[in-house]
Amino acid sequence: MRITIKDLAEYCGVSSGTVDRALNNRPGIKLKTKQKVLEAAAKLNYRPDFTARSLVKGKTMTLGIVLFDLYNRTFAQLLNAVELKAKEYGYFIYVALTNKDPDNEKQCIEYLANHKVDGMILFTVHQGEEFEHYLESFSFPIITIFNFLSERWQYIGIHERGAMKDVALFIADKGYTKITYICPPLSFQGKRNIFTQEERLKGLEEGLSERGINHVKVIKQNDYLDVLDGLVFKDGDMAIVCSCDLYALEVMNHFKEKKIKIPEDVGLMGFDNIDVLKYISPKLTTVEYPVEEIGKMAVESLIYKIEDGKFNTYSPMSLDFKIIEGESI
Amino acid sequence: MRITIKDLAEYCGVSSGTVDRALNNRPGIKLKTKQKVLEAAAKLNYRPDFTARSLVKGKTMTLGIVLFDLYNRTFAQLLNAVELKAKEYGYFIYVALTNKDPDNEKQCIEYLANHKVDGMILFTVHQGEEFEHYLESFSFPIITIFNFLSERWQYIGIHERGAMKDVALFIADKGYTKITYICPPLSFQGKRNIFTQEERLKGLEEGLSERGINHVKVIKQNDYLDVLDGLVFKDGDMAIVCSCDLYALEVMNHFKEKKIKIPEDVGLMGFDNIDVLKYISPKLTTVEYPVEEIGKMAVESLIYKIEDGKFNTYSPMSLDFKIIEGESI
Structure with missing residues (x-):
């Protein structure tokens, strides 16, 4: 009792x-x-009895976070940072995973709303006017990460397009003339929110165009390794850019089996700088961005909004990124 | 409104x-x-209004999970499985991270209790009579994972001692006669709950003893790489066993720098079979256990207890494990 x-x-x-x-x-x-x-x-x-108190004070001291999954190393690091930062302010975390399924996402949001979270951090699969209208029906503040929705929603992240433009200039200046870009999520174009991926592709094309390279082979298929098998690698004039490190690691494994040498036969580059890269050779060249900082800033901005009625004045897409030079390109 | x-x-x-x-x-x-x-x-x-309903029905449809952190790949996989399974039953997940800090752990448990979780999954740092008495003061059911407390608490996991005993027999049968065991958490012996680590060491010693090897060099220091520098590796008669894959990967990186060859100069073995091993060469020999199964069973058993008043009849420490043969030993 x-x-x-x-x-x-x-x-x-x-x-x-x-x-x-x-x-x-x-x-x-x-x-x-x-x-x-x-x-x-x-x-x-x-x-x-916090539940009873919450009915009186109208606050539950909980934040909800909606993520794709925790298999992606980056999301686990993000959630870790979010939990620690929230606890500093006395808030606790509800985690809901969508598995990138739009129906699942709505169910997650409904559940968190039903459990009366004071605010929500949302890595959304959905997009569009109807979804934004749906989100506006909730009375708690929402902050978006990774996938941008529109100017109506507070967003924390890096300048994705700028990051990939830097990658483009970097590889063009290394002398690569043929560029292949691997990004299976692009196959969901028009069906799901893939803002981040679309921005990265635009950045890549912009940067290459500045260096006179006007064609990028974009692989959107999930069986991207099979597609690579149809390509010829010689003279080391091709660079393969991957939208995340995990694809690059798959390519690296595949090429080891096929006796294709990195970077002698073909250059390879990733994105994320996941922590396990330090155990892998050749060292993968990649892009580092502050995923934990994104988590912390999302929490701080959200709590500021909950407690003071407005978001912090963080500019969106302002966080730093940098190219980490390895041995793969 | x-x-x-x-x-x-x-x-x-x-x-x-x-x-x-x-x-x-x-x-x-x-x-x-x-x-x-x-x-x-x-x-x-x-x-x-679930909060109001919960006051009437006495249930919040939430489970709390207390973990060390999410940097460890295994814990992220576990939480992912727990969230998915809980949602199947209509339950949502509060996650609280202790960072292995005993004070933090009590704070996490208090918060989850204050938010009236219906049950709790606990990977505990604490141990002992006083702590168990403290846990008994809560009215919700608790299930323990990884670190066993006592027979009074439902526990889901593998037979840790048996797993490491199998490792011992495996390496002895490969002809190794000198064994070094790396396990820094053992330095917390008597101060924190390190049940899992103690059991593994016992299993290792038991198995080796059966093969006539009665001495194991145990490295409990955090600077285990420095300790290894003081050892001599020749003839390949020494096997280094690590209590988790991450230590083994650190050793592998270190030996690459020092031009010490695995397995020619020294054998190496890990524990966990984390998913990134597939990108690393030489392939690490390790022990696989069903971490996602542990998460799912913990959720099912807990919900069974919440809804039917008793735990499922899962025997503790009954889940399967197996040695994954790589190229490192």
Whole structure:
């Protein structure tokens, strides 16, 4: 049985108001009475009922986070940072995973809403006017990460297009003239929110165009290794750019089997700088961006909004990124 | 403003009971009235108030999970499985990370209790009578994973001692006669719950003893690479066993720098079979165990207990493990 304030009051022979004053450290109570109540609370194992309090104060001190999954190393690092930062402010975290399924995403959002989170961090699969209208029906603030929705929603992230433009200039200046880009999520174009991926492709094309390279072979298929088998690698004039490190690692494994040498026969580049790269040779050249910083800033901005009624003045897409030079390109 | 059942009733000109029947698909209501109520609920954007309902039904439909962190790949995989399985049953997940800090752990448990989780999955840092007494003060069921507490607590996991005993027999039968075991968490012996690590060491010693090897060099220091620098590797008669794959990968990187060959100069073995091993050469020999299965079983057993008042009859430490043969030993 849960001990209530009323039980404590009866036990101590005082009013519920007196118990409340003692527990919440408010004035208007004698020190001796306060001590008596606190000792009784400890003895009877009293615990404050946050659910009931939340109904009164209108806050649950919880944030919801909606992510694709935790298999992707980057998302696990992000969630770790989000949890630690939220706890600093006394907030706790509900995690809901969509598995990139749009129906699942709506179910996740509904559940978090039903559990009355004070705010939500959303890595969305959906996009479009109808979805934004749906999100606006919720009374809590929402902050978006990775996939941008529109200017109406606070967003924390790096300048994806700028990052991939830098990659393009970097590889063009290394002398590569044929560029292949691997990004299976692009196959969902028009069906799901793949803002990040679309921006990266635009950045790549922009940068290459500045260096006079006007054609990029884009592989959107999931069986991208089979597609690579149809290509010829000689003279080391082709660079394969992958939209994330995991694709690059798959390519690396595949090429090892096929005795295709990196970077002698073909250059290879990833994106994310996942922590396991340090165990892999040749060292993969990649792009590092502050995923933990994204998590922390999302939490801080969200809590600022919850507690002060407005978002922090973080500019969107302003976080730093940098190319990490390895041995693969 | 949140729309209540009362608001809906007023809007439709029916009683609250009628609205409740329509929303919860109960009998005793005309089809036409039901349709009217459901249309009004959609139009006014009504959402059920789970927090209020939880006060009535005494359930929040949430489970708490207390883990060390999500940097360890294994924990991220576990949490992913836990979230998916819980959602199948309509439960949502609060995640709280302890960073292996005992004080932090108590704070996490208190917070989850304050948010009235219906049950808790606990990977504990604490141990001992006082801690168990503390846990018993909570009214919700608790299931332990990885670190065993005592027979009083439901536990899901593999037979850690048996797994490492198999490792010992495996390497002894390969002809190794000098064994070094790397396990920095053992330095917390007597201070924290390191049940899993203690069991593994016992298993290793038991198995080696059966093969006539009665001495194991155990490295408990965090600077285990420095300790290795003081050892001599020749003739390939030494095997280094690591309590997790990440230590083994660090050793592998270190030996590459030092031009010490694996397995020609020294054998190396890990534990966990983390998914990134497939990108690393030489292939690490390791032990695989079903981390996702542990997560799923913990959720199912916990929900069974919450809803039916008793735990499932899973025997503890009964899950399968197997040695994955690579090229490192």
